[in-house]
Amino acid sequence: MSNDRPPAYTPDGLEDAFSGDALPGDGAAPAALPRLGVVGWLRWAWRQLTSMRVALLLLMLLAVAAVPGSMFPQRPQSPADVAQYLLDHPASGPWLDRIGFFDVYTSAWFSAIYLLLFVSLVGCILPRAKVHLRALRARPPRTPRRFDRFPARGSAESSASPEDVVRAAERVLRGRGPLPTFRTDVREEKPGVWSVSAERGYLRETGNLVFHLALVGLLVSVATGQMLHFRGQVLLGEGRTFVNAQTDYDTFESGIAFQPESLDPFRLTLDRFTSRFDPVTLQSRDFLAEVTLDEPGAEPEATTIKVNHPLAAGGAKVYLQGNGYAPQVVVRDAAGEVAFAGAVPFLPQDEVYTSQGVIKVPDVSGGQEQIGLVGSLLPTAQQLTETIWRSVDPQPADPVLVLSVWSGDLGLDTGIPQNVYQLDDTGMEQAVDAQGDPVTLHLRPGETVELPDGLGTLTFEGVPRFVALDLRYDPALPFLLVFALLGIAGLCTSLFVPRRRVWVRAAVDDADPVRTVVTAGALARSDDVGLQDELDRVLGALPGLSRADLSSTSSPDSSSHGSAPRPPAPAEEAQR
Numbered sequence: 001m002s003n004d005r006p007p008a009y010t011p012d013g014l015e016d017a018f019s020g021d022a023l024p025g026d027g028a029a030p031a032a033l034p035r036l037g038v039v040g041w042l043r044w045a046w047r048q049l050t051s052m053r054v055a056l057l058l059l060m061l062l063a064v065a066a067v068p069g070s071m072f073p074q075r076p077q078s079p080a081d082v083a084q085y086l087l088d089h090p091a092s093g094p095w096l097d098r099i100g101f102f103d104v105y106t107s108a109w110f111s112a113i114y115l116l117l118f119v120s121l122v123g124c125i126l127p128r129a130k131v132h133l134r135a136l137r138a139r140p141p142r143t144p145r146r147f148d149r150f151p152a153r154g155s156a157e158s159s160a161s162p163e164d165v166v167r168a169a170e171r172v173l174r175g176r177g178p179l180p181t182f183r184t185d186v187r188e189e190k191p192g193v194w195s196v197s198a199e200r201g202y203l204r205e206t207g208n209l210v211f212h213l214a215l216v217g218l219l220v221s222v223a224t225g226q227m228l229h230f231r232g233q234v235l236l237g238e239g240r241t242f243v244n245a246q247t248d249y250d251t252f253e254s255g256i257a258f259q260p261e262s263l264d265p266f267r268l269t270l271d272r273f274t275s276r277f278d279p280v281t282l283q284s285r286d287f288l289a290e291v292t293l294d295e296p297g298a299e300p301e302a303t304t305i306k307v308n309h310p311l312a313a314g315g316a317k318v319y320l321q322g323n324g325y326a327p328q329v330v331v332r333d334a335a336g337e338v339a340f341a342g343a344v345p346f347l348p349q350d351e352v353y354t355s356q357g358v359i360k361v362p363d364v365s366g367g368q369e370q371i372g373l374v375g376s377l378l379p380t381a382q383q384l385t386e387t388i389w390r391s392v393d394p395q396p397a398d399p400v401l402v403l404s405v406w407s408g409d410l411g412l413d414t415g416i417p418q419n420v421y422q423l424d425d426t427g428m429e430q431a432v433d434a435q436g437d438p439v440t441l442h443l444r445p446g447e448t449v450e451l452p453d454g455l456g457t458l459t460f461e462g463v464p465r466f467v468a469l470d471l472r473y474d475p476a477l478p479f480l481l482v483f484a485l486l487g488i489a490g491l492c493t494s495l496f497v498p499r500r501r502v503w504v505r506a507a508v509d510d511a512d513p514v515r516t517v518v519t520a521g522a523l524a525r526s527d528d529v530g531l532q533d534e535l536d537r538v539l540g541a542l543p544g545l546s547r548a549d550l551s552s553t554s555s556p557d558s559s560s561h562g563s564a565p566r567p568p569a570p571a572e573e574a575q576r
Helices: 037-049 052-065 067-071 079-088 092-098 108-137 162-174 202-228 477-496 531-540 570-575
Strands: 152-158 183-190 193-200 230-237 241-243 251-254 267-277 284-294 301-306 311-313 316-325 328-332 338-343 355-361 370-378 381-383 389-391 400-408 428-430 440-443 448-451 456-462 465-473 500-508 516-524 551-554
Touching: 037 108, 052 067, 052 108, 079 092, 108 202, 152 531, 162 183, 162 193, 162 500, 162 516, 162 531, 202 477, 230 267, 267 316, 267 465, 284 311, 284 316, 301 311, 301 316, 328 355, 338 355, 370 389, 370 440, 440 448, 440 456, 500 531, 516 531
Parallel strands: none
Antiparallel strands: 152 516, 152 551, 183 193, 193 500, 230 251, 230 465, 241 267, 267 284, 284 301, 311 316, 316 465, 328 338, 328 456, 355 370, 370 400, 381 389, 400 428, 400 440, 448 456, 500 516
């Protein structure tokens, strides 16, 4: 038995890789696929990056990447909380810090996702915008020969000429407004036959593009705002003046492109602060800060700051964030020298403004021990027992300052930052009486008491108010508002503007040359319950038409473009 196979049959004139005796599996060399090369791989990567599915994936990834920013303290907003977290988690804290979990929004991985999303959106929008502009310049599609399978169709008869009928239909479709409802195109198909093609809904794609462009604008605005913004907080007492300089802020954070010298050097003086509370429930009713604003090149202006009514100064917004009492005290050391004098803010702890604070006195003379005073301010004090006091009203009707006394080393020279509202008692010793109980001082305004252990004297002069101001500057906020509104408008337009095509054909009736037979059809891109009504409106406005002549029909399921055809109307049959 022979193993020879007959040669493969090749039709005359056909030559390809399998011509002749070589067949697949006979040891012939396989077909070589073309190599993509560097340019090919770059083109493939660009197409993947600019695809809609990758854009959606990056958008979801950006949302997931922002989650650590709400779970972990962020260094720009709260460096003290980050330091505390690192102390509480010595094992995981340093690793989280290395990968940027304490500064998420400026980390390399978050910025990479942000930039890739930006590039992906731009790459998606530009080709679509080009196609959309080409479609806007194009003429509406020509009138089809048959309308019997359209979801909406109609027919009528008119005594007007075919051209007059079509021109009238065009006017109805274009509308009377400054902008046409439909884009129309009138054609004379052949002698005695005229048609008009109309299309609307281009705003749907325009709205879609506007929505995506607004997203790009939002990304750019957010990035710009993060680079140029600043935010600072300051406690300002009555009669004190704040100068808009970075060194005058209690806390200050800014973007990487912010320049401190760009701050407008205005001055803000707190003249008076008033508060109003409900006399029964003690709930706050109103806070009013009366200030004097002094901007460069302008006369000083008396104005006010209220909750939800910020003050505009130097391009920034000044918000009233809080308020409290700042006891005015004078501390003299054992030598009789003034070691401390000024108002010290005490932070409110409850609705009756029971406030806590610390008075640190480091500048004592003669090598004496430093002094620390820790305690509370009771705006309207009530003594319950010999040692228990409380406040019963937030207004300063009978203020009492309750303090314990510490002496030693305040630890201010160690170089480690301290909380001004807490006392580090590591190197301090609390003053006690002969029975070993802590010494507690009770002072009303105008009173002076001797400090224990011969440390000096303390004078309580008064209870001025202070306010907590929050200054914010973000040049991108107006743009964020504009792009957000554009995005909403574009999305609504893309969702609710119908995409429709309407055709009307008018031809002379072969049986009666005086009569014009009109046929029409309409098509929608998606389900459109008003499509047939639109077509009936056009047919009903034609000249020389009687109601008896109007005969509109629609398919059994007008929402489906593939519905079974219905028998044509008599006028359509006559025309065909």
